[in-house]
Amino acid sequence: MQRRKKMALTLLTDVLVRSNHWVVVIDKKNRIQYISDNVNTGASVNLSSLIGKDWNTVIKQLQGVEPEKDNARGAYLRKYPKQEGGFRWIEWKTVTHPDYNLISIGTDITFEKETEEHLLQSVLLKRTLLDNFPGYVVCKDYEGRFLFANKAIAELMGKTAEEVVGLTDRDYGAEEEDVLRYQRTDRQVIESGVPIFIPEQTIRRKDGSSGVFQTSKFPVPFGKDKGPSVLVIDIDITELKKTEAELRRIQEQIMYKTNILSAIGKTTEKLLTTEDVPSTLAGSFALIGEAAQVDRVYYFQKNRENDLVSQKVEWTYGNIKPQINNPSLQDMDTNIFPDFFKKLMEGKPYIVVTAELEEGILKNLLEEQAIISMLNIPVSVNGVFYGFIGFDDCTKGKNWTEDELSLLMSLANNIANAFERVENQQKIVESEHIFRQINETIDDVFWLYDIKNRKIDYISPSCEKVLGRPQDYFYQKHDAWLDYTLPEDMELLRQAHRDIEENGYYEVGYRILTGNEQRWIFEKSFAIADENGKIIKNSGVTSDVTESVLKQKELERLLDITHKQNDRLTNFAHIISHNIRSHSSNLSSLMTFISEAKSEEEKKMFMSLMQKSTDKLSETIKNLNEIITIQNNTALEKSHITMRHEIESSIDALGAQIKNSGAVIVNNVPENVTINAIPAYLESILLNFLSNAIKYRSPERPPKVIFSITRSGSFWRLAISDNGLGIDLEKHGHKLFGMYKTFHKNPEAKGIGLFIAKSQIEAMGGNVAVESNVGEGSTFYIDFYAEN
Amino acid sequence: MRKIKLAYVIDDDEILVTLVKIHMQKNEAYEKIETFCNGEDALTHLSKIMETGEEQPDLIILDLNMPIMDGWQFLEEYTLNEMPREIPVFIATSSIDPKDIEKARTYPIVKDYIMKPIDQAKLNRIVSLLSDDNRSSF
Numbered sequence: 058m059q060r061r062k063k064m065a066l067t068l069l070t071d072v073l074v075r076s077n078h079w080v081v082v083i084d085k086k087n088r089i090q091y092i093s094d095n096v097n098t099g100a101s102v103n104l105s106s107l108i109g110k111d112w113n114t115v116i117k118q119l120q121g122v123e124p125e126k127d128n129a130r131g132a133y134l135r136k137y138p139k140q141e142g143g144f145r146w147i148e149w150k151t152v153t154h155p156d157y158n159l160i161s162i163g164t165d166i167t168f169e170k171e172t173e174e175h176l177l178q179s180v181l182l183k184r185t186l187l188d189n190f191p192g193y194v195v196c197k198d199y200e201g202r203f204l205f206a207n208k209a210i211a212e213l214m215g216k217t218a219e220e221v222v223g224l225t226d227r228d229y230g231a232e233e234e235d236v237l238r239y240q241r242t243d244r245q246v247i248e249s250g251v252p253i254f255i256p257e258q259t260i261r262r263k264d265g266s267s268g269v270f271q272t273s274k275f276p277v278p279f280g281k282d283k284g285p286s287v288l289v290i291d292i293d294i295t296e297l298k299k300t301e302a303e304l305r306r307i308q309e310q311i312m313y314k315t316n317i318l319s320a321i322g323k324t325t326e327k328l329l330t331t332e333d334v335p336s337t338l339a340g341s342f343a344l345i346g347e348a349a350q351v352d353r354v355y356y357f358q359k360n361r362e363n364d365l366v367s368q369k370v371e372w373t374y375g376n377i378k379p380q381i382n383n384p385s386l387q388d389m390d391t392n393i394f395p396d397f398f399k400k401l402m403e404g405k406p407y408i409v410v411t412a413e414l415e416e417g418i419l420k421n422l423l424e425e426q427a428i429i430s431m432l433n434i435p436v437s438v439n440g441v442f443y444g445f446i447g448f449d450d451c452t453k454g455k456n457w458t459e460d461e462l463s464l465l466m467s468l469a470n471n472i473a474n475a476f477e478r479v480e481n482q483q484k485i486v487e488s489e490h491i492f493r494q495i496n497e498t499i500d501d502v503f504w505l506y507d508i509k510n511r512k513i514d515y516i517s518p519s520c521e522k523v524l525g526r527p528q529d530y531f532y533q534k535h536d537a538w539l540d541y542t543l544p545e546d547m548e549l550l551r552q553a554h555r556d557i558e559e560n561g562y563y564e565v566g567y568r569i570l571t572g573n574e575q576r577w578i579f580e581k582s583f584a585i586a587d588e589n590g591k592i593i594k595n596s597g598v599t600s601d602v603t604e605s606v607l608k609q610k611e612l613e614r615l616l617d618i619t620h621k622q623n624d625r626l627t628n629f630a631h632i633i634s635h636n637i638r639s640h641s642s643n644l645s646s647l648m649t650f651i652s653e654a655k656s657e658e659e660k661k662m663f664m665s666l667m668q669k670s671t672d673k674l675s676e677t678i679k680n681l682n683e684i685i686t687i688q689n690n691t692a693l694e695k696s697h698i699t700m701r702h703e704i705e706s707s708i709d710a711l712g713a714q715i716k717n718s719g720a721v722i723v724n725n726v727p728e729n730v731t732i733n734a735i736p737a738y739l740e741s742i743l744l745n746f747l748s749n750a751i752k753y754r755s756p757e758r759p760p761k762v763i764f765s766i767t768r769s770g771s772f773w774r775l776a777i778s779d780n781g782l783g784i785d786l787e788k789h790g791h792k793l794f795g796m797y798k799t800f801h802k803n804p805e806a807k808g809i810g811l812f813i814a815k816s817q818i819e820a821m822g823g824n825v826a827v828e829s830n831v832g833e834g835s836t837f838y839i840d841f842y843a844e845n
Numbered sequence: 846m847r848k849i850k851l852a853y854v855i856d857d858d859e860i861l862v863t864l865v866k867i868h869m870q871k872n873e874a875y876e877k878i879e880t881f882c883n884g885e886d887a888l889t890h891l892s893k894i895m896e897t898g899e900e901q902p903d904l905i906i907l908d909l910n911m912p913i914m915d916g917w918q919f920l921e922e923y924t925l926n927e928m929p930r931e932i933p934v935f936i937a938t939s940s941i942d943p944k945d946i947e948k949a950r951t952y953p954i955v956k957d958y959i960m961k962p963i964d965q966a967k968l969n970r971i972v973s974l975l976s977d978d979n980r981s982s983f
Contacts, residue, residue, distance in 0.1 A: 251960055254943050639939035642962035643860045650867065670860050788918070 079147060079163030083112050084156075096163075134166075193270075193291040196277060199247055201225045201240050204286055232261050239289075246274045246287045257294065268295040297616070304612040311579070311605050314460060315564075316348035318501060318598045319581045321468045326585060326596055328475035335369050338446075338472065342372035345468070346448075349461065352377040353449035356472075357386075359442055364391045366398075366444065377451055380426050394419050401435040402442045406466065408432050408457055427451045432462070434469040438477045446472065463500075502599040504531075505585075508558070509593055511535050523578070523601045525571030543568040543575070557584050557595045566602070577606040640677060643670050695733050695821065695842075700775065701726045704764050707743040711751070718751050720760040730766055732773050732841040738817040739841075745814040746837055750779035755832070772823070772840040780834040786827065793827060847976045849903045851877045855887045855919065856908035856937070865906070865963050872965060874972045883911045884919030892926065902932055904975065906963070909938045909945060920952050935959055935971055 082091035089107050107114070136144040147163040154160050194207040203210075203224050211218045214229045221228075226236045246253055255272040270291040277286045324341040331337040338356050346354040355371040365388040371381040380386055391398040397419060400407045410430045414420040423431065426449070433447040446469055502523050504516040513531045521527045524541060531537050542550060546567035553563035561584035569576050582597030647667045654660035704724050708715065715722060732739075747762060754760035763778045784793065794815040818825045822842055829835035852875060856862050862880045869875040879902070881887035887905070894901065909916035916936060923934075936949050937959040949958045956974055959967055 639858060639861070639961060642939060643858070643864060646864045646962045646964065647860075650864070666860050666863060673860075792915075 079161075079165070081112075081161045081163070083159050083161070087112050192293060194289070196286050196288045197225075197243055198286045199244060201236070201243065230264060235261055242274060243287045243289070246276050247285050250276045250285075252276060257298075260291070268293055269298045270294060300612055300616045304609065304616060307605055307609050307612065311602060311609075313348075313350070314464075315579060315581055315598075315600070317345070317461065317464050318600065319583075320344040320348040321464060321471075322503070322581065322596065322598050323583060324468065325471045326583065328471050331475060332479060334472065334475045334479060337475070339370045339372075342370065346372050346374055349448060349465070351448040351455065352451040353380070354446070355380075355449075356436075356444060356446050357389075358444035359391070360388075365389065366391055369444075377449075378427070383426070385422060385425070397433075401433060401445050402437075404435055404437055404440075406432060406434045406462060407445075408462075410454070429454050430456075432457050432465065434466055436469050436473045436476070438473045438480075443473065443476055445469075500601070503596070504599065505594060505596040506582075507594050513537075514594070520599075523576075523599060524569065541569045541571065543570060553580070553582070557582060558592055561586075561592065566606075576601055577603040640670055640673055695735050697731045698734055698736060698739060699728070700730045700732055700766060700773070700841075701728050703739055704743060707740065707747050710744060711747055714748065714751050718754060718760055720751050720754070720762060722747070723761070723763045725763060725765040726775070727766070730773060731843075733844055734821050734841050735817075738821060742814045742817055742839065745810045746777045746839075749810060750777065750781055750835075753781045754779075755781050755834075768843070769840070771843055773843050775839045775841065776836055777839070778834065778836040783831040783833050783835055784827070784829045785831050786829050790827075794825070847874065847972060849875045849972065849975070851879065851900055851902045853887060853902040853905045853932075854878060854880045855882075855884060855905060855911070855916070856880070857882045857911045858908070861908075861961065861963070868963060868965055868968055872968050875968065884914030884916060884922070888914070888919060888922055888926075891923070895926075901930055904971065905932055905934045906937050906959075906971075907934050909936060909940055917948070920954070924952065924954060933975060937961055937963055 078093075079096045080091065080093040081089060081096070084090045088109050089112060092107055134146065134148050136146050139145050144167070145165065146167045148166050149161050149163050151159045151161045193210050193213070195203055195210050196205040198204055203221050206218060206221045208218055210229070211221050214221055214224070216224075226239055227233070231239070242253055242255070253272075253274045255274075258270055258272055259267055260270050261267040271294050272292075273290045275288045275290075277288050320341075323344060324337075327337050327341060328334065335356065335358070342354040342356075346352075352374045353371065356369050357366050358369045359366045367388055368381060368383075368386040371379060373379045391402075397407055408431070409423075411420060411423045411428050414423070428449045428451055430450045431447060433445045435445045436443045446465075448465070500519050500522065502517050502520045504520075505514040506512075507514050512535065516528055516531045518528055520531060526537065526541070534540075538550060539547070549565055549567050553565040556563040562582070564579075564581050566577065566579050569578055578599060579602045580597055580599045582595050584592040585594040585596060587593045644667065647663050647670065651660055651663045651667070654663060701724060704726055708722050708724070714720075750762045751760055758780060761780045763776075765776045765778075767774050767776070784790075786793070794811050815825055818839055818841075823840045825840070826838045827835060828838075852869065854862055854865050856865075859882075862882075866878055866880070869878050879890075881890065884907075893899075907916045907919060914922075916938070920934065931954065933956045934952070934954050935957050936955055938945065939961045946958055949955050957971070959971075
């Protein structure tokens with residue numbers, strides 16, 4: 058009986074050993090009865106000397122250190138140091154047996170463990186790749202502990218990449234509220250296995266600074282001993298947002314100023330012909346108030362007989378409380394507010410912020426009306442104080458700029474002129490006369506044009522500054538604008554002139570030449586009709602907006618660059634996610650299959666698939682790293698390279714391929730052409746295109762590749778023509794230079810070459826284009842800078 | 846439970862295809878599987894079976910990123926064809942690009958957007974979506 062049992066055990070151990078398991082049998086006294094030979098593959102131990110020894114002694118041998126008493130039962134995992142370094146992982150399963158204390162069967166899972174670690178630490182999250190990535194990349198476990206972080210994060214925390222492992226978001230000073238918010242989405246990703254993309258979120262730091270980030274969160278199916286984790290990629294879009302905001306601000310500023318100009322212009326036009334100034338003001342204040350973005354606009358008039366001043370006309374915005382019936386604002390004695398009226402009577406504007414006023418009657422009066430800040434401008438006729446116009450801000454604490462001030466002062470001046478005209482009973486003969494008196498200190502050009510006689514009635518002196526020509530020039534010459542407007546913008550102005558007659562209004566931006574300088578002009582005009590409603594004249598405001606436009610253009614350019622960079626980063630995050638995820642999800646499935654494998658054969662098959670999968674993953678990461686290095690690299694120096702020689706060396710380098718395919722290569726690039734390029738990139742680009750031309754040759758004819766070059770502006774345009782398979786551009790053109798795109802049934806096609814080549818060309822400031830016909834061949838055009 | 850007599854898997858990733866095959870073998874709802882490594886091969890095959898009257902698949906599992914003809918191009922061409930019976934398509938991808946998900950929604954023939962890896966749970970979900978004749982609100 059005993060013998061049969063022993064035989065059965067021998068048979069069992071025999072089978073187990075053949076299937077590559079470790080087997081140890083321990084008797085009731087905890088002494089080793091049997092130890093399989095293959096244990097020696099893991100540790101350098103003289104096995105026969107162990108028979109009869111205590112189990113813990115063996116453990117000591119295996120682990121190289123005194124063990125804690127290892128009496129574990131059931132299934133457990135141990136790692137033992139390998140001679141060549143690293144560890145051997147054994148998953149032990151123990152079985153009790155009536156005759157023995159226990160039989161331990163160990164399964165060597167080193168490969169799986171190493172793959173897992175390998176993936177997480179070196180392959181999946183390969184340092185260089187992530188350190189090159191210009192964003193924050195961190196891998197967190199369910200508890201939010203960092204399993205891994207890239208250099209950018211480590212730097213943020215003032216630590217090395219090794220030191221940040223085990224830390225959490227709290228450690229770089231994130232607000233608790235934010236930490237919890239991140240944790241919620243992190244866990245959601247881990248639990249659901251579905252990635253999350255957050256287009257915009259603000260990340261605050263404890264030091265009060267904050268940034269705007271675009272975040273992608275991907276599930277990582279396995280983490281280092283800790284179950285699944287989440288990979289978070291944050292891309293900083295703060296600068297992008299800032300530039301966008303700045304651009305908006307400038308655009309608003311331009312709009313704001315032209316709105317005020319136009320409101321003043323329209324008001325002035327009415328003042329030219331009115332018989333009743335206050336009622337004209339009543340009809341115009343809304344326009345001015347809305348353009349100037351204030352809460353109240355009003356006109357106060359002084360009684361000619363005494364020192365009393367009363368509010369006559371008022372406009373209020375939205376829900377702002379009107380003051381027209383406020384008794385305190387009627388019959389105000391100028392002597393009660395000496396500072397205020399003294400300034401106005403001297404012809405100066407009065408600007409005040411209520412909160413900054415000394416306590417007193419004026420402050421009380423303003424507070425009563427909820428005024429935060431206020432601008433008042435006197436209306437004086439020939440040095441006599443008539444009254445004042447005013448602008449209240451009751452909501453935002455407005456700051457008045459010099460620009461606004463001078464515009465509104467010109468309005469006050471026009472009002473004064475209107476009073477003078479009405480009082481002197483002057484006939485409304487020549488509005489030109491009034492126009493001449495418009496405050497001529499304004500930089501913008503005011504003008505009045507007689508449509509019928511095609512002549513300028515009036516143009517303010519600033520025309521010399523803005524349009525580069527003195528007043529007389531405009532008075533003497535018909536259609537002077539034809540002299541200075543840029544030919545390509547003339548149609549814009551012609552259209553504007555048609556608009557005046559059809560719609561009574563135009564707004565146009567155009568460019569002019571003064572000397573050799575190009576300037577940007579913005580012009581608004583409105584029609585003046587005669588008593589029969591026929592449009593006879595138009596008046597307008599012409600402003601030089603060059604500075605704003607240039608700034609706007611620069612910002613737009615910046616914005617475009619930042620947008621492109623950002624798109625590249627986002628695309629890249631998606632590519633990383635896509636390519637790495639597809640391999641890693643295969644790997645995680647394979648691991649499950651391996652652990653559930655029924656036979657050794659099945660397991661071997663999965664293992665080989667796993668090997669294949671890790672190889673592909675490594676290659677993907679290598680490629681991605683190459684690309685990200687190109688996109689980020691600004692350090693590489695360009696130098697002058699003789700194109701012809703460079704082509705010769707790539708022909709040499711591909712000698713074997715060229716010979717085997719019977720290809721004919723023609724280099725028509727002249728000896729004297731030099732381009733400005735990064736040598737390593739140029740070499741890689743030429744090799745790429747040349748080897749493609751040979752790889753995708755037509756089976757019907759021997760391949761022929763022709764290199765030629767033409768000059769185009771500051772670029773040299775290299776043409777590489779082949780007579781190969783050609784590409785259906787209609788079908789594939791849009792993704793020709795994309796990543797992992799292949800178009801031919803060629804097993805060698807990897808879909809990365811053109812993507813890398815394009816990245817390299819663009820990194821040098823160049824461009825690439827293609828012409829192709831299926832069955833005839835392709836020509837690639839590459840632009841290189843001729844000079845630095 | 847509804848049986849899937851024939852499923853097409855269109856994916857260039859041979860490892861994934863092997864894994865899906867193994868999963869389907871283990872799943873009682875799935876019977877036969879045919880695989881294609883790009884959209885063009887699948888489309889050629891589909892037009893062939895239309896002529897010969899061979900068995901149509903019950904569903905198509907479609908990858909997006911493939912050489913020669915990718916998933917989108919396949920959908921474009923496939924929706925032009927008049928199939929005797931509508932074959933529901935399930936997009937299986939590793940892409941999380943929100944643009945892709947948005948685009949997938951625009952094809953009524955696409956019943957669901959599945960994130961790889963494909964496992965038993967996801968295979969079962971496909972079956973239940975087909976049984977209810979519903980579209981997932983992906």
